[in-house]
Amino acid sequence: EIQLQESGPGLVKPSQSLSLTCSVTGYTITSGYDWSWIRKFPGNKMEWMGYISNSGSTNYNPSLKIRISISRDTSKNQFFLQLNSVTTEDTATYYCARFIYYSGDLDYWGRGVMVTVSS
Amino acid sequence: DIQMTQSPASLSASLGETISIECRASEDIYSNLAWYLQKSGKSPQLLIYTVNRLQDGVPSRFSGSGSGTQYSLKISGMQPEDEGDYFCLQGSKFPPTFGGGTKLELK
Numbered sequence: 001e002i003q004l005q006e007s008g009p010g011l012v013k014p015s016q017s018l019s020l021t022c023s024v025t026g027y028t029i030t031s032g033y034d035w036s037w038i039r040k041f042p043g044n045k046m047e048w049m050g051y052i053s054n055s056g057s058t059n060y061n062p063s064l065k066i067r068i069s070i071s072r073d074t075s076k077n078q079f080f081l082q083l084n085s086v087t088t089e090d091t092a093t094y095y096c097a098r099f100i101y102y103s104g105d106l107d108y109w110g111r112g113v114m115v116t117v118s119s
Numbered sequence: 120d121i122q123m124t125q126s127p128a129s130l131s132a133s134l135g136e137t138i139s140i141e142c143r144a145s146e147d148i149y150s151n152l153a154w155y156l157q158k159s160g161k162s163p164q165l166l167i168y169t170v171n172r173l174q175d176g177v178p179s180r181f182s183g184s185g186s187g188t189q190y191s192l193k194i195s196g197m198q199p200e201d202e203g204d205y206f207c208l209q210g211s212k213f214p215p216t217f218g219g220g221t222k223l224e225l226k
Contacts, residue, residue, distance in 0.1 A: 004162075046220070048214050048217070059213070095163070103151060103169065104151060104153070104208065104211070105153045105165060105210060106163070106208070107168075109164070111160075
């Protein structure tokens with residue numbers, strides 16, 4: 001069974017960087033499919049943030065392009081999100097998910113981790 | 120970005136009632152639309168992809184339809200386990216964009 005689990009600090013100060021890890025079990029992230037980060041804001045608006053492909057290339061939502069970086073550690077079957085220069089508007093629940101590039105579908109998701117940006 | 124307008128924002132349904140949720144895209148998304156359900160405290164789950172294809176394990180009371188800019192999700196016979204937040208996602212044009220969500224409750 002494919003499972004994804006997000007981890008990382010629940011509180012980040014404004015102007016600092018947010019760093020999250022997605023640990024994947026039951027599937028190797030280099031085997032196929034791509035891997036994405038999504039966030040859900042208070043009030044339930046959702047935003048697709050970006051993905052890392054099974055070959056390691058990345059693509060980001062243009063709205064975040066100058067602040068976001070997605071990387072991976074294939075030896076640990078993990079991928080990561082870094083979001084720089086955060087503000088209170090980055091307060092959200094962050095999810096990782098398996099991403100099907102040609103359709104945009106997200107077929108397996110983690111449970112999400114809530115991150116608050118506050119001083 | 121393509122804007123996805125989802126309605127209604129909330130819905131209360133009786134046991135066995137048939138309900139529909141709509142998503143309207145700001146431009147043609149060529150049937151590249153999926154529906155998701157997030158139950159309280161759980162991961163979102165993919166219900167339907169490419170308008171009307173049921174993900175494995177999803178009950179047949181769920182169905183999807185639509186084309187162009189207008190799409191809908193139907194639940195034929197509300198069950199207690201169908202409560203949760205439903206949202207649509209278009210994958211036709213980068214970046215993928217979500218509808219605003221529908222909170223479905225059992226009356």
